[in-house]
């Protein structure tokens with residue numbers, strides 16, 4: 001049983017959630033899918049006096065929006081992986097979701113919003129969201145704002161999320177014409193955390209030439225970064241493009257993250273090949 | 284208990300209502316309040332899968348959920364898997380193929396296998412291994428578990 005006493009509520013509207021958070025400030029903890037925050041409470045790493053559960057606040061589900069998608073913060077990995085619109089318009093997000101470890105259980109329980117708000121360098125969702133140029137829609141009792149995913153992730157375990165704020169949804173833009181998606185993750189064994197991830201979306205014309213490209217690397221720096229892909233536009237997805245991406249990804253790995261799984265130096269070394277494999281997965 | 288709350292659930296088809304401390308995890312309420320100790324606790328971090336149950340038709344690790352979060356839901360535990368007092372086809376296959384030794388991981392393995400077979404009636408060995416990757420077994424070496432699940436699929440076909 002969790003040691004510190006807390007008051008629990010699961011309001012049925014977002015407004016009530018926001019009012020509760022405004023009232024309790026830093027004494028309150030939001031529970032999304034719970035897969036992270038519940039064990040942290042069990043082990044005493046977090047001891048909130050108030051727990052506000054999002055489960056009834058209507059934040060789950062995927063809807064179409066301006067040719068792109070709006071993804072409720074409480075949408076689970078399983079829902080993302082099984083949604084044909086996600087596969088079509090944001091394929092790398094679906095691949096990411098299907099590749100979450102911990103078993104089907106964690107994919108049914110964990111949410112993309114929870115992962116984003118926790119901002120662990122070595123988790124899967126942040127890099128995928130930056131790669132897809134997502135916008136994070138935030139709400140508090142007094143304010144609402146939209147932040148680009150590339151600004152939302154500020155550093156290791158640090159998201160641009162104030163006390164009292166909730167991530168309501170994530171908007172993904174309409175994909176470019178002829179979009180193809182690639183996602184790759186490097187991990188040590190079947191059920192280990194990612195060492196590095198890369199996501200790309202590439203527009204390809206009728207002749208197989210790249211018209212536009214966006215590629216992001218996650219898990220390497222303390223926050224995901226976008227790789228400069230300007231040099232591959234106009235050519236095919238081939239060995240030359242792959243080599244260019246290797247160099248560009250590695251040269252941007254300037255703030256690498258170290259943990260028990262891998263040193264920063266190792267992450268920097270593998271960033272190039274991980275980026276390359278994501279690009280080739282889109283071929 | 285100062286701020287206890289009432290929790291209403293359907294457990295293995297039966298309506299249940301219990302008074303709980305909101306600090307209780309779902310797995311603790313299942314074992315201690317509902318007195319269904321077949322669901323096990325291994326790690327309380329989400330890693331071992333021994334606490335797996337079904338909530339509204341989806342398998343979850345019940346140590347990762349506050350019991351309060353399960354208000355109104357339908358829970359199936361390992362005690363609810365047998366059909367009219369007879370082992371289910373899946374359980375019988377685990378029995379016949381030596382799919383467990385100490386049995387600690389068994390409830391979780393059965394639920395992960397059930398979830399797999401509901402979506403894929405004839406899984407490959409790789410698909411079976413992937414489906415149980417959220418469940419740890421310290422006894423069998425997994426081979427007999429994989430065989431048991433393949434056998435259950437073959438018997439259902």
Ligand SMILES: Cc1cc2nc3c(=O)[nH]c(=O)nc-3n(C[C@@H](O)[C@@H](O)[C@H](O)COP(=O)(O)OP(=O)(O)OC[C@H]3O[C@@H](n4cnc5c(N)ncnc54)[C@H](O)[C@@H]3O)c2cc1C
Nearest residue numbers: 032033034035036037101102110111114115123124167329
């Ligand atoms: C066995 C296991 C395996 C795992 N494997 C992977 C893996 O392969 N890859 C990976 O990336 N992760 C993995 N995880 C981590 C997994 O917990 C997260 O990826 C998950 O998505 C977190 O989401 P959640 O909804 O459960 O978050 P919660 O635990 O509910 O919340 C996490 C944090 O975000 C906050 N929060 C949640 N939702 C919101 C919101 N809408 N607005 C504001 N704040 C919010 C909470 O207050 C908390 O601080 C694994 C976890 C386990 C237990």
Ligand code: FES
Nearest residue numbers: 325326327332346
């Ligand atoms: S006790 Fe829940 S996963 Fe180990």
Ligand code: FES
Nearest residue numbers: 384388420421422
């Ligand atoms: S049979 Fe003992 S842990 Fe699996």
